[in-house]
Amino acid sequence: MLSRVADSIYWMSRYIERAENLARFIDVTFNLMLDMPANSNEPWQPLIQASGDHERFAEEYGRATQENVLKFLTFDESYPNSILRCLYSARENARSIREVISSEMWEQLNLFYHNVRNAAQAKDQILDSPIEFFQEIKLASHLFKGITDSTMSRGEGWNFSRLGRLLERADKTSRILDVKYYILLPNVSDVGTPTDDLQWQAVLRSVSGIEMFRQKYHGITPQRVVQFLLTDRQFPRAIHYAIVQAERAVHNIAGTPLDTYRSSAERRLGMLRSEFSFAEVQQIINNGLHEFIDELQQKLNDIDDAIHETFIEMRPVTTTEEVAAGQTQSQG
Amino acid sequence: MATIPAYGSAAAVSFNNYQTEGFYDELFDDNGQPRPEAQQLVGRINSLMPGELLLRQGAAEKLLLQMGITFNVYSDGQGTERIFPFDLVPRIVAAAEWSRLEEGLRQRIKALNLFINDIYHDQQIIKDHVVPHWLLADAKSYRAACHGLNPPRGIWCHVTGTDLVRDKSGQIYVLEDNLRTPSGVSYVLQNRLIMKRSFPQIFDASRVRPVGDYPGRLLQMLEYLSPSGVPNPRVVVLTPGVYNSAYYEHSFLAQQMGVDLVEGRDLVVKDGFVFMRTTSGFERVDVIYRRIDDDFIDPKVFRPDSLLGVAGLMDVYRAGRVALANAPGTGVADDKVIYAYVPQIIKYYLNEDPIIPNVPTYICADDEQRDYVLQNLDKLVVKAANESGGYGMLVGPHATPEDRLKFAGLVKDNPRNYIAQPTLSLSRVPTICGDHFEGRHVDLRPYILYGEQIFVLPGGLTRVALRKGSLVVNSSQGGGSKDTWVIED
Structure with missing residues (x-):
């Protein structure tokens, strides 16, 4: 597969997953807000914090009001990680690889983008009653993934698409956990109260995981939720699951057996996977969940770099050709 | 986006009051009766439920946007996309007429291929004084670097999109040859798809010759060109x-x-072959269907500032280790002055008379003909020799006196670069305008593949000038398209 094409598939999927997760972020905040005491101030601030782009936001918007945050994260055309821009980028990537994806995938993504773009024309209406809108974004993303999985051959392209989606998901699930962490931080006394329980429920709902969680753990405790989102092997939005599947995708692409490596992408993913396979949640919490998540995000970035270096980067032409070219020039 | 007038309205659109207004109409004869090949279609449309046709037209346009069959307007920064307007009423070509056109197009491509080959070798046609010697010396699209090239299988013009027009008398002419990188065939295939999706009941009953095998034939032709001894040639499209x-x-x-769609940056010349950069290293490329102009394909040979091409590509091509379609240099036959000589070219190489005539053409490089052109600018269409897309053109009867004066100056300054033709009254096809049909002028671009045999796709792209009275069918200037039905014998 052409390196450029692989890169575009990878990013197409990443951007769609990113847009979906932004919708989830916003959704969890709405849910948290509704359950919070009326006097809590700036419930939207943690969202900006978790986006990693809080400086930019402060500069351009100032206060983290609901309206400002939604405008920034959803419709800001100059902010590369807004939902609108994510979908624009996903679609531009898809446009450059239409010959390798199914036409159904393209049509769904195209429609998805046009719908959000049209919504951007009617911002105020959307911002008045946003919950349904963000619900639709999630569904459109699910539909895209469903179409991808039911129309694309399980070859390199599909594996690159999965890889992009899963790495993005691992990163974003960690940030959703972080949102709760930021809200929790000033209210340590809330731990174990009904408010706390409601908040953890909201976190689970935002990753569509409340039912799966309850079947496994029944009652909610912070430690169980963290365990579920970090280390569950079966829940598709859990970080461990995402990393295991991403590792498989990389090995499928190169044909390298699992538990061995031929590239830095395989090696780094394997190391992170084994870290998760043997992780103790209580220990992570004792050492600081936020610090753990920070490190995780850095490792995911390093894996992204390694994938780029392994599969995508335009390798220089071998020296024999350069020597030959030099000779021709000196003769001419 | 094209306006969708009376979208979903209950208006009954029928042919009952349709007027040909003295033009040649592709579906109706001079007495306002449907031509035999159009009778079934006209009857079906007339019997549709009120509102049905407009509803279908609206659905077709929505489908085009949904399928992303669009071109971009980049002025607003986010890339607004427009659909290439599509009109639901097809153009119909009778079986007998088509078989004659097909024969004529085969003849023309065969002769032009021999001409191009001659031009880049012995130039016998010039030595025999059939075409003047200055013709090549001043042809902008002549590529000296292609002299002596022997393209695989001796074929230069693999894909051609010849523009045909019909005038008031019913005569069909070749307007342009388009041997470089003619576009539009994707619209032919998509228009057909949309037609089938929107109007299965009408489509079903008409015995329309299929066009869906074009991509398969194109691939077959490209594989035919691959360097010998390659068992599974890798074909790519270069964009x-x-x-x-x-x-x-x-x-x-x-x-x-x-096949893979590649950009110049995906390809590299190494050890005498062309490779593409893949996730598992370099892989050899054997045939390139290039949709990039000659000027840009190899910065070492043509424009050195080109970032779109592949450095060293021409060396590999010359060595016969990669095939290019169309062959570099082919564009020389698109020169509109050379076009004027195609009837002589056909006679010279094939000893046959042209089956489809040229539009009568005045060559401004000839003193006598130029005088006639300058005196009759208000009646003629003047064209620059190497422009396309409807640019660099004066439509005399519709032009302002200032424009005519400007073109008179241009012609005098550089007579070699201009030709003139009578303004043809192009034929028309009924087109949905609001809640009724009006005739709109059309042309027709059939697509021809030159591989082991010469294949002519039955039908082609019917482009329609959507503005009332307009003769310009180019998409950049208010044109749209229609499906083209060649009826089975």
Whole structure:
């Protein structure tokens, strides 16, 4: 597969997953807000914090009001990680690889983008009653993934698409956990109260995981939720699951057996996977969940770099050709 | 986006009051009766439920947007996309007429291929004084670097999109040859798809010759060109990239053929071969269907500032280790002055009379003909020799006196660069205008593949000038398209 094409598939999927997760972020905040005491101030601030782009936001918007945050994260055309821009980028990537994806995938993504773009024309209406809108974004993303999985051959392209989606998901699930962490931080006394329980429920709902969680753990405790989102092997939005599947995708692409490596992408993913396979949640919490998540995000970035270096980067032409070219020039 | 007038309204659109207004109409004869090949279609449309046709037209336009069959307007920064307007009423070509056109197009391509080959070798046709010697010396699209080239299988013009027009008398002429990188075939295939989706009941009963085998034939032709001894040749489509206005088509054809769509930066010349950069290293490329102009394909040979091409590509081509379609240098036959000599070219190489005539053409380089052109600018269409897309053109009867004066100056300054033709009253096809039909002028671009045999796709792209009275069918200037039905014998 052409390196450029692989890169575009990878990013197409990443951007769609990113847009979906932004919708989830916003959704969890709405849910948290509704359950919070009326006097809590700036419930939207943690969202900006978790986006990693809080400086930019402060500069351009100032206060983290609901309206400002939604405008920034959803419709800001100059902010590369807004939902609108994510979908624009996903679609531009898809446009450059239409010959390798199914036409159904393209049509769904195209429609998805046009719908959000049209919504951007009617911002105020959307911002008045946003919950349904963000619900639709999630569904459109699910539909895209469903179409991808039911129309694309399980070859390199599909594996690159999965890889992009899963790495993005691992990163974003960690940030959703972080949102709760930021809200929790000033209210340590809330731990174990009904408010706390409601908040953890909201976190689970935002990753569509409340039912799966309850079947496994029944009652909610912070430690169980963290365990579920970090280390569950079966829940598709859990970080461990995402990393295991991403590792498989990389090995499928190169044909390298699992538990061995031929590239830095395989090696780094394997190391992170084994870290998760043997992780103790209580220990992570004792050492600081936020610090753990920070490190995780850095490792995911390093894996992204390694994938780029392994599969995508335009390798220089071998020296024999350069020597030959030099000779021709000196003769001419 | 094209306006969708009376979308979903209950208006009954029928042919009952349709007027041909003295033009040649492709569906109706001079007495206002449907031509035999159009009778069934006209009857079906007339019997549709009120509102049905407009509803279908609206649905077709929505489908085009949904399928992303669009071209880009980049002025607003986010890339607004427009669909290439599509009109639901097809143009119909009778079986007998088509078989004659097909024969004529085969003859023309065969002769032009021999001409191009001669031009880049002995230039016998010039030595025999059939075409004047200055013709090549001043042809902008002549590529000296292609002299002596022997393209695989001796074929230069693999893909051609010849523009045909019909005048008031019913005579069909060749207007342009388009041997470089003609575009539009993707619209032919998509128009057909949309027609089938929107109007299965009408489509079903008409015995329309299929066009869906084009990508398969294109691939077959490209594989035929591969250097000998390669068991499974790798074919790629080379595009200038996603910002090119025809990008959709490049992507569509690659997808339909199941081959890689590459950009110049994906290819590299190494150890005498062309390779593409893949996730598992370099892989050899054998045949390139290039949709990039000659000027840009190899910065070492042509424009050194080109970022779209592949350095060293021409060396590999010359060595016979990669095939290019169309062959570099082919564009020389698109020169409109050379066009004027095609009837002589056919006679010279094939000893046959042209089956489809040229539009009578005045060559401004000839003193006598130039005088006639300058005196009759208000009646003629004047064209620059190497422009396309409806640019560099004066439509005399519709032009302002200032424009005519400007073109008179241009012609006098550089007579070699201009030709003139009588203004043809192009034929028309009924087109949905609001809640009724009006005639709109059309042309026809059939697509011809030159591989082991010469294949002519039955039908082609019917482009329609949507503005009332307009003769300009180019998409950049208010044109749209229609499906073209060649009726089975």
